[in-house]
Amino acid sequence: EIVMTQSPATLSVSPGERATLSCRASQSVSSNLAWYQQKPGQAPRLLIYGASTRATGIPARFSGSGSGTEFTLTISSLQSEDFAVYYCQQYNNWPPLYTFGQGTKLEIK
């Protein structure tokens, strides 16, 4: 089983600054990596798939990078609406198997 580890657990950043979130896989997942944002009381929202492709309607300040076992989500200039919990997720094709990281809470500094 592939284990996804996110760091840090909590990240405190001021509005307008850059945030960098990390996700590590216990073995290579190629670029089968997605990022989601979840706000309190809401369902998760897809941000990034294929490690670096923004989903429809996602602002350009969100970017993803990495492949293999190391991945990064960068938010270039934090807006008030970006403070939320972020999850990475890997995908295995057969049998269908997805694994989430434990999440990083991005809070206002």
Next chain:
Amino acid sequence: EVQLVESGGGLVQPGRSLRLSCAASGFTFDDYAMHWVRQAPGKGLEWVSGISWNSGSIGYADSVKGRFTISRDNAKNSLYLQMNSLRAEDTALYYCAKEGYSSSWYYFDYWGQGTLVTVSS
């Protein structure tokens, strides 16, 4: 507009069963794989189970294997999760999620609002 509406949650005693449903609309249901994801109170996301468009490929998390059964009815645009031998640790908000794909990448592009399952005596 894509809509996923879960139902069937509630309070159930340990060891009992519950069946969740997800009604889908706004897309061609039988073109896509579907999944269940859960979130225990105050915790992170946990993938539970997934099923391919034609039910030919099914997967489960180890935590539910042998107790939960996923199924779908493409004629009714519906996804189901039969949960047996429920445990306190199955208490969670259960989301239905649509699998999207682009090139060789797969992801969950639409989510329902969830249905709450509470396992307690």
